[in-house]
Amino acid sequence: MSDREQTAVGKSGMKLCQGEAANLENLWMRLRSEAGRLWNEEEGLRALVDDVVLSRDSFAKSLSARLSRRLAREDMPREIMEPLIEEIFTQHDHIARSCSRDLLAMFERDPACFSPLEPLLFFKGFMALCTYRVSHQLWQDGRRWLALYFQSVSSEVFATDIHPAARIGCGILLDHATSFVVGETAIIEDDVSILHEVTLGGTGKETGDRHPVIRSGVLIGAGSKILGRVEIGTQAKVGAGSVVLNDVPPHTTVAGVPAVVVGEARELNPALEMNQKLDCRGAHI
Incomplete structure (x- = not known):
């Protein structure tokens, strides 16, 4: 063997x-x-x-x-x-x-x-x-x-740079980790996979809940920027280099600047599967 x-x-x-x-x-x-x-x-x-x-x-x-x-x-x-x-x-x-x-x-x-x-x-x-x-x-x-x-x-x-007030669940894969930034009011649920150079940031000087909510089972590609109090739905995928400014429905794949829905996440749990392909035209994230 x-x-x-x-x-x-x-x-x-x-x-x-x-x-x-x-x-x-x-x-x-x-x-x-x-x-x-x-x-x-x-x-x-x-x-x-x-x-x-x-x-x-x-x-x-x-x-x-x-x-x-x-x-x-x-x-x-x-x-x-x-x-x-x-x-x-x-x-x-x-x-x-x-x-x-x-x-x-x-x-x-x-x-x-x-x-x-x-x-x-x-x-x-x-x-x-x-x-x-x-x-x-x-x-x-x-x-x-x-x-x-x-x-x-x-x-x-x-x-x-992870603010200590952010709320992060367990079973998190933070792959490579370099330049990972998480703002004060961000929430990351359990069993999420995140590649390097990802930002979960705000959009200005507003106070209160101003950072993203990442639901369980989400896969976030390298270099993605998710800004504002947007919600990335359960078991969604965010393509590399995307800028997400709006909510992402569960079980969907988004990509682009600004990010748009490009297909459905085919995996039952993208964070666990780690299939880093977009779900349209076979392009890689």
């Missing part, structure tokens, strides 16, 4: 667990097992693997270590940042569950991802989402200055 075939089998097995995302133990044991193999194979990565996975006793503590390694700096050194992040995960265990759903989404939907350990160690889209989840909890707790601090550092490190 080839490496790719073995990986496909592994992905299928992990997919069966995705509906049990609250059960972090299965995922955590899989991560520890693969980290052990990596430790044996790559001497140069042993310090990283040991610090982030092998020396930890839970997924939440592993995430805390990984994020603090990436985000710590003179303003907030690791010895202060890591306990802060770990405390948030401990007090709000749903955050770690949401992060696990994000990790599995990236593993399942990205054909370039051969192990669930890869997003934890290397994928800045995953780490940006986890950092957002920390900042969002701080925002909800009234610690807005600290929430904005995490947003700022994440923007510098991961090249994404």
Whole structure:
């Protein structure tokens, strides 16, 4: 059996667990097992693997270590940042569950991802989402200055800018992530797939709900700009480079500047299928 075939089998097995995302133990044991193999194979990565996975006793503590390694700096050194992040995960265990759903989404939907350990160690889209989840909890707790601090550092490190007040569900694939921007009142439901250079922005100086609403199952192509309080309906597709200024009906595909409906989304769930073709004339998004 080839490496790719073995990986496909592994992905299928992990997919069966995705509906049990609250059960972090299965995922955590899989991560520890693969980290052990990596430790044996790559001497140069042993310090990283040991610090982030092998020396930890839970997924939440592993995430805390990984994020603090990436985000710590003179303003907030690791010895202060890591306990802060770990405390948030401990007090709000749903955050770690949401992060696990994000990790599995990236593993399942990205054909370039051969192990669930890869997003934890290397994928800045995953780490940006986890950092957002920390900042969002701080925002909800009234610690807005600290929430904005995490947003700022994440923007510098991961090249994404997600306002901590935005509401984002779980099972999110943020592929590549570079230049992903999300405004304060944006809403993203569960099981959405988003490619790089996507903006969920406002259209001016209006206050109140002024950013997009992305319903579940949506696939958003690279470089798309969705502006204003528009709604992208359930299981719709947005073509790459589109500028969306109006609501998009469920199960439809839009493309263009400005975006118009060009067909129906043929997939039952475009975000999970990741079929990046327009549904007319065979053009690619």
